[in-house]
Amino acid sequence: MTMTAAVPGCPVDESFDPLSPEFLADPHAAFTEPDRFDLHRPDADRHLAFGQGLHYCLGANLGKLEAQIAIAELARRYPDLALVPDQEFTFHANISFRGPQVLLVRVN
Numbered sequence: 001m002t003m004t005a006a007v008p009g010c011p012v013d014e015s016f017d018p019l020s021p022e023f024l025a026d027p028h029a030a031f032t033e034p035d036r037f038d039l040h041r042p043d044a045d046r047h048l049a050f051g052q053g054l055h056y057c058l059g060a061n062l063g064k065l066e067a068q069i070a071i072a073e074l075a076r077r078y079p080d081l082a083l084v085p086d087q088e089f090t091f092h093a094n095i096s097f098r099g100p101q102v103l104l105v106r107v108n
């Protein structure tokens, strides 16, 4: 995905792609290996999923509780749930809500 962007006082190349591997490999990124799913990151609480500051998500605790219940129930119902290997992921062209368009899993 590429986009044309205009940031006052900050020239941005027209080919700027915030989801490109080069951008995600930014040495100044907040997390080491940011594209690796790691449930045990010691600094995971520094994420920005619920925003930050004045407009921090009012439903963050409810969202976390819902996720906790949903993921626990999913694991209870499908204890052998696993990704189908060798999938090619495509993503919605939206940097606010990033997620694969299709995610194939095995339940047995």
Ligand code: HEM
Pocket (backbone or CB within 6 Å): 048, 049, 050, 051, 052, 054, 055, 056, 057, 058, 059, 060, 062, 063, 064
């Ligand atoms: C996993 C679920 C959720 C995620 C990832 C999420 C994410 C966010 C983010 C990133 C913001 C900040 C937006 C900004 O800075 O402009 C936000 C704001 C907000 N969220 Fe959530 N949210 C979730 C669930 C909820 C739920 C369940 C509620 C209400 C029941 C809720 C209510 C709000 C409200 C009212 C704001 C605006 C806060 C303000 O502007 O002061 N969110 N959310």
